[in-house]
Amino acid sequence: MYYKSLIETLKDEDTDNRIILNEQVTDANNCYIDITLVPKDITICPNCSSTNVIKYGKKDRVIKDDYLANRPTFITIHYNRFKCKDCLKLFNDTLPSLNPKQSISMTLKLNILEDLKLDCSFSNIAKKRNVSIQTVIDIFESYVNFDRIPFGEVLCMDEFKNLKHSQGKYAFVMFDPNHHTINDVLPDRIQANIDEYLYKINWHEKDKVKYVITDMSESYRTLIHHHFKNATHIIDCFHYLRYVEDALNNVRIRIQSSFKNNSKEYKILKRNWRILSTYYMDIEGDNFYNHIQMKNTSAEQIIIDATTVHPDIEEAYSLTQEFLRGVRNVKYENAETWLNSWIESILKSNSKEFVDLANMFKNWKMEIINSFIRFGDKRLHNGYLEGINNKIKVIKRIAYGYSNFSHFRNRIMYMINSDYVFKMVDRSKISRRKRNHK
Numbered sequence: 001m002y003y004k005s006l007i008e009t010l011k012d013e014d015t016d017n018r019i020i021l022n023e024q025v026t027d028a029n030n031c032y033i034d035i036t037l038v039p040k041d042i043t044i045c046p047n048c049s050s051t052n053v054i055k056y057g058k059k060d061r062v063i064k065d066d067y068l069a070n071r072p073t074f075i076t077i078h079y080n081r082f083k084c085k086d087c088l089k090l091f092n093d094t095l096p097s098l099n100p101k102q103s104i105s106m107t108l109k110l111n112i113l114e115d116l117k118l119d120c121s122f123s124n125i126a127k128k129r130n131v132s133i134q135t136v137i138d139i140f141e142s143y144v145n146f147d148r149i150p151f152g153e154v155l156c157m158d159e160f161k162n163l164k165h166s167q168g169k170y171a172f173v174m175f176d177p178n179h180h181t182i183n184d185v186l187p188d189r190i191q192a193n194i195d196e197y198l199y200k201i202n203w204h205e206k207d208k209v210k211y212v213i214t215d216m217s218e219s220y221r222t223l224i225h226h227h228f229k230n231a232t233h234i235i236d237c238f239h240y241l242r243y244v245e246d247a248l249n250n251v252r253i254r255i256q257s258s259f260k261n262n263s264k265e266y267k268i269l270k271r272n273w274r275i276l277s278t279y280y281m282d283i284e285g286d287n288f289y290n291h292i293q294m295k296n297t298s299a300e301q302i303i304i305d306a307t308t309v310h311p312d313i314e315e316a317y318s319l320t321q322e323f324l325r326g327v328r329n330v331k332y333e334n335a336e337t338w339l340n341s342w343i344e345s346i347l348k349s350n351s352k353e354f355v356d357l358a359n360m361f362k363n364w365k366m367e368i369i370n371s372f373i374r375f376g377d378k379r380l381h382n383g384y385l386e387g388i389n390n391k392i393k394v395i396k397r398i399a400y401g402y403s404n405f406s407h408f409r410n411r412i413m414y415m416i417n418s419d420y421v422f423k424m425v426d427r428s429k430i431s432r433r434k435r436n437h438k
């Protein structure tokens with residue numbers, strides 16, 4: 001959403017007809033408006049509410065406003081200064097939206113703040129709004145400064161590649177998938193630093209966290225054990241699924257490379273890896289080029305032809321499909337039995353690629369089983385983070401040229417927690433935030 005220009009707002013507010021429009025000039029580049037603000041019949045001192053005030057000279061002010069007639073607009077305001085004879089304070093004549101101390105209208109600032117929610121770089125916004133890059137940065141720093149957001153019942157933890165030249169190679173993100181809110185972003189993923197951060201959060205808040213979703217890093221186990229005493233630890237299902245897919249893929253590559261790369265066997269394995277690693281119920285369409293039969297066939301026929309290339313492929317395919325079926329359909333109550341029997345079957349596999357998964361799946365068995373728990377009508381996973389990671393990539397791209405982690409963090413939280421922020425930049429509640437010079 002965008003805001004009305006200052007001049008329009010002033011006209012709306014001017015119920016007593018105090019604004020006199022002297023001149024409005026539009027040239028090729030800009031729009032210039034010259035107005036006079038006529039004092040009220042009775043002027044009240046804002047300090048002591050006395051009406052015993054006298055005029056104390058005139059003042060002019062040029063305020064840069066947002067676009068009018070598609071041009072950057074400059075408003076010159078002629079207004080009076082007053083002196084209170086009781087408390088001796090000086091003050092300016094004003095309207096609610098008029099701040100004579102500002103050289104940029106609040107409307108322009110609010111619209112720049114709206115731009116900052118989108119995929120625009122500071123320099124693009126500066127160009128678009130005809131202000132300097134420093135002005136955009138100043139506005140961003142003045143109004144957008146996130147405190148951490150308290151945890152909800154569900155907490156996802158993950159990491160992503162940090163900005164170049166930053167403190168840590170990876171940044172650490174905490175996210176509430178229920179409220180689609182980023183709780184916080186830390187500049188590195190060093191366990192001691194995360195630990196210290198979490199120690200500062202009161203136990204009452206941490207004790208309310210019911211589920212924590214992570215990948216299979218041992219450090220998360222320790223953190224959760226220390227800080228989230230009432231939480232169930234869940235391994236993100238996309239994360240462990242990837243290990244199974246990788247095992248299948250590695251078997252495929254091993255078998256495939258035992259064939260010449262112009263052979264039918266090589267081609268059917270190489271070209272159809274996606275069909276092989278997709279849960280068969282999810283395959284869409286039925287017209288795929290079959291390199292064995294040299295014609296279009298159904299996906300089913302491709303699977304038959306590909307898996308008969310080698311018994312290892314056939315076995316790897318059926319282990320993968322059984323895993324995908326289980327993850328999709330097994331209920332939490334039966335998850336342990338199902339997972340135990342799947343682990344038994346990979347231990348008997350001819351492919352080292354699958355046997356090697358057994359230890360990891362045994363080590364994380366409880367946390368994987370926990371991923372079958374339903375929260376409301378949904379399973380809990382980190383999938384929401386994919387969208388966030390995509391946004392972060394965009395932010396990194398538009399952040400080209402600076403490596404200020406505080407900007408980066410605030411921009412991420414600002415662009416993703418947009419609902420939350422909107423309250424903060426509400427016109428009536430707007431207040432200049434303390435500058436952060438870190």
Ligand SMILES: [Zn+2]
Pocket residue numbers: 045046047048049050084085086087088089
């Ligand atoms: Zn006074």
